[in-house]
Amino acid sequence: MPAFAELLERLVFTPGRNAKLALLGQWFAGQPDPDRGIGLAALTEELTFAAAKPAMIRELVAARTDPELWRLSYDYVGDMAETVALIWQPRAGINAPPPTLGDIVAALETTPKSDIPALLAGWLDTLDAGGRLALIKLLTGGMRVGVSARLARVALAEWSGQKVEAIEEVWHGVAPPYAPIFAWLEGRAPAPDPRDSPVFRPLMLAHPLEAPDLAALRAEDWRAEWKWDGIRVQLTAGPGGRRLWSRGGEDISAAFPEILAAMEFHGVLDGELLVVRDGEVAPFADLQQRLNRKSVTARMQRDFPAAVRLYDLLFEGAEDLRPLPFDARRARLEAWHARTAPARMDVSPLVPFDSVDALSRIRDGARAASIEGLMLKRADAPYLAGRTKGLWWKWKRDPLTVDAVLMYAQRGHGKRSSFYSDYTFGVWREDGELVPIGKAYSGYTDDELAWLDKWIRNNTVNRFGPVREVERGLVLEVAFDAAQLSSRHKSGVALRFPRIARIRRDKPAEEADRLEAVMALIGDRPAD
Structure with a gap:
């Protein structure tokens, strides 16, 4: 587990794609089976643990932590796993070694459900803060370290010298921890044969x-x-x-x-x-x-x-x-x-x-x-x-555009985890209320991202966990493919594939578009 915790931490703070590939290659080469395959499955969200739920972990923390301290800490940190990792108080006199990934999976498969809380508490007691964070992420999912399943398969290809297309041909025919795949990639066995299994074949793209x-x-x-x-x-x-x-x-x-x-x-x-x-x-x-x-x-x-x-x-x-x-x-x-x-x-x-x-x-x-x-x-x-x-x-077809006002911002993931890069924006209703119509996290350059991040930090008026509410003063030109009626949004409309086209520093917020202008782009479509 300590090695997996170190991998997660390094992946979070490693923005470059090639550097992430190198880290994954080192993991494949340096870890034994089944740990390397379990870690790979966790990164690609192929692992699920039915008995280890977030609610169980919160109950464990509640038994050892003042509830007001927990509430304030969770509100400040904004992430349950990170809060638990930082606030957990290990019991004195614990000298057991930290578990391996293989130990964790094997124990969760054989331990009765009623005994799992004590099992998790014991593991948390043996780990440091980084290890606790890795354990909770392993159990609850949502790694958010910038590693997709595709990137993981590319890393396997670069590490082994096999073509990524060959790996993808057999990937879905082998279950975690992928021992037959690693044996093939290391030259110890032939390639797994999916035969008539319903495996995914890599798509051709345009x-x-x-x-x-x-x-x-x-x-x-x-x-x-x-x-x-x-x-x-x-x-x-x-x-x-x-x-x-x-x-x-x-x-x-x-x-x-x-x-x-x-x-x-x-x-x-x-x-x-x-x-x-x-x-x-x-x-x-x-x-x-x-x-x-x-x-x-x-x-x-x-x-x-x-x-x-x-x-x-x-x-x-x-x-x-x-x-x-x-x-x-x-x-x-x-x-x-x-x-x-x-x-x-x-x-x-x-x-x-x-x-x-x-x-x-x-x-x-x-x-x-x-x-x-x-x-x-x-x-x-x-x-x-x-x-x-x-x-x-x-x-x-050419995209549509709308001038919208930035309302909320949230930090991104992977290489953008240190920047406020996810933006909720809105337009004005007739009564003067600003209502959200979408969220975008692409389209801008690195320089524009740095400028936006600084502007958001300097113009924050409220915080809701990881989300910042900002002054209603910045207009963004948003490109999108279509507008659709939506009963799930207060504005009554949602945008299809929104992305930031440019920052309208030249335009006052009160001159941003009105909701009726966006609604006019919908046409006669049924509400969802």
């Missing part, structure tokens, strides 16, 4: 289309599809089971049981998850009602019916179609769909065009059709993992 790229296009070499306003998913099904994956390889099957039930085939498909009513694609806000849920009710399935618009066929049965050109895969997809006719799935239509100018006019109409834009794919392009420039382009 680059944004810029003006020079557009000028170089020859219409006859390309195929166009609509870029639908849902989330990219992969469907994998076969003798080993069925899974619905997000673009990042997260298993979202539980939230969409009706899609899983329709996957009565053996293959791997690429598509867009949408809410579709009577053949019409619903706003993204409707799909958000279904996302990030561990289960859904029959009513939710009825009110927000999910469907998948298919883009590509990666595997048909056990046959890998990814090396084929796009046109060949498209023909196979259409034939497969006509033959299989899976429920809740259709094929995304190709958009006909005979010139780049014609395609540009089609793209200009995307907003009126409530579509994000266009995808352009080379007719001869194989399906390659990752983002290979020149094979797929995404040509999104």
Whole structure:
């Protein structure tokens, strides 16, 4: 555990991607099994401990700490795990060695639920503040050290010399602590064989289309599809089971049981998850009602019916179609769909065009059709993992913008953990009240982030744990893809993909946009 605590601390205070990769490589090389695999699973949020809940940890602290001291400390620190780590008072005379990650996992799997509080208290007594923080983060999740599952797999690739695509092909077929993967990467065993298991295959991604790229296009070499306003998913099904994956390889099957039930085939498909009513694609806000849920009710399935618009066929049965050109895969997809006719799935239509100018006019109409834009794919392009420039382009409609007033700020994560980088902003109602319409944490440069951080610290008027309320004096130009009605926000509206376009130091806060101007961008859409 002390080694894992040191890793977490160094990751938090290491902003650079390459430096994080180096730290992870040192962890893989220096730690034994199963500790290195358990640590890897914890960083990528693949570990869950059903019996060790935050409420249990708070009860342990309450038994040893004055409640008013706990309340004040928690309010000041703003993070439960960090507060416990700092305030915990170990019992005198404890000389037991700190537990290893393997000890912790093994004990939690075998200890009766009634005995777990005493077990946790004993571990907390043997650890210093850093170790206590690492233990609580391990048990409750939410590491927030700037390590994604993708970054962890890249670190494995750099450490071992294997291609990251090869690691991703087997990743979901092996459970933590990943002993077969480490044995393969160290040359002690062959690569794990996922066989017919429903493993995630790395997606092919597109680059944004810029003006020079557009000028170089020859219409006859390309195929166009609509870029639908849902989330990219992969469907994998076969003798080993069925899974619905997000673009990042997260298993979202539980939230969409009706899609899983329709996957009565053996293959791997690429598509867009949408809410579709009577053949019409619903706003993204409707799909958000279904996302990030561990289960859904029959009513939710009825009110927000999910469907998948298919883009590509990666595997048909056990046959890998990814090396084929796009046109060949498209023909196979259409034939497969006509033959299989899976429920809740259709094929995304190709958009006909005979010139780049014609395609540009089609793209200009995307907003009126409530579509994000266009995808352009080379007719001869194989399906390659990752983002290979020149094979797929995404040509999104131009963003909308609004001038909003900064209301609240919160520190970021990873390399931004020392900066106030997450911003809640709002617009004025007719009665003069400022109401929030969204939150953004991207779009600015490093210099702008430093300026914003300093401004926020100098203009804070109130604090709510980790959140600072600021003087209503700074206008931000916010770019976004769409505005949608929302019953969950006081303003009644929510923005899709907001990001900071620029800081309007030249504009007085009272001249920021009004709520009615934002509402006018919505059109006739149902409230969520």
